[in-house]
Amino acid sequence: EADIYQTPRYLVIGTGKKITLECSQTMGHDKMYWYQQDPGMELHLIHYSYGVNSTEKGDLSSESTVSRIRTEHFPLTLESARPSHTSQYLCASGAGTSWQFFGPGTRLTVL
Amino acid sequence: KNQVEQSPQSLIILEGKNCTLQCNYTVSPFSNLRWYKQDTGRGPVSLTIMTFSENTKSNGRYTATLDADTKQSSLHITASQLSDSASYICVVSDRGSTLGRLYFGRGTQLTVWP
Numbered sequence: 001e002a003d004i005y006q007t008p009r010y011l012v013i014g015t016g017k018k019i020t021l022e023c024s025q026t027m028g029h030d031k032m033y034w035y036q037q038d039p040g041m042e043l044h045l046i047h048y049s050y051g052v053n054s055t056e057k058g059d060l061s062s063e064s065t066v067s068r069i070r071t072e073h074f075p076l077t078l079e080s081a082r083p084s085h086t087s088q089y090l091c092a093s094g095a096g097t098s099w100q101f102f103g104p105g106t107r108l109t110v111l
Numbered sequence: 112k113n114q115v116e117q118s119p120q121s122l123i124i125l126e127g128k129n130c131t132l133q134c135n136y137t138v139s140p141f142s143n144l145r146w147y148k149q150d151t152g153r154g155p156v157s158l159t160i161m162t163f164s165e166n167t168k169s170n171g172r173y174t175a176t177l178d179a180d181t182k183q184s185s186l187h188i189t190a191s192q193l194s195d196s197a198s199y200i201c202v203v204s205d206r207g208s209t210l211g212r213l214y215f216g217r218g219t220q221l222t223v224w225p
Contacts, residue, residue, distance in 0.1 A: 006154075040217065040218075040220070041217060042115075042200075042215040042216060042217045042218070043155075043200075043215045045212075045213075088152075090154050090155075092154075100213060101157075102147075102154035102155045102156070103154050104153050104154045105152065105153060105154045107152060
């Protein structure tokens with residue numbers, strides 16, 4: 001399994017705060033992904049990247065933004081968090097066309 | 112529309128018993144099918160992956176089957192343990208895009224009781 005890390009693991013913040021969820025992988029994978037998952041529901045792709053300086057929006061519309069300045073790093077930012085952003089956010093990376101390794105996730109709660 | 116449907120939605124079994132989880136998909140063109148185990152509050156971890164030509168693949172007490180003609184897969188867990196309690200997610204990949212797009216089922220929540 002790839003080494004892929006997410007921080008923080010848990011985050012509770014107030015409405016209107018700016019937050020950045022960190023994701024790093026040490027396998028040199030070009031492709032990285034962000035998914036959003038609500039309890040008991042399937043994962044939804046919100047952002048992906050083919051490589052450095054490449055970012056695209058996924059299937060589920062999200063107010064978050066991402067950047068890919070380094071291969072190993074793919075942070076997700078919410079400029080102004082709202083209670084509707086409460087969810088679990090999963091980062092993944094992959095080298096092949098469909099091989100994805102997942103990080104442990106960040107559980108975000110916005111009060 | 113590419114979809115992945117899993118059943119049952121939840122399942123409770125006693126420790127030591129066997130169980131089988133089902134997955135039906137409509138993803139086309141099909142590339143591969145993967146079963147993931149997701150513990151509560153954690154990211155999914157891959158259990159097995161099968162391509163079009165593979166019918167069965169085992170990983171310890173986990174055995175996955177694939178019928179590409181009927182677009183069905185199953186995950187059989189033998190001699191269940193308390194640590195098997197988790198959500199089991201069926202994920203299907205298409206080969207129609209360079210992205211490596213994955214289609215996720217909602218998962219089967221398995222609870223193993225002592």
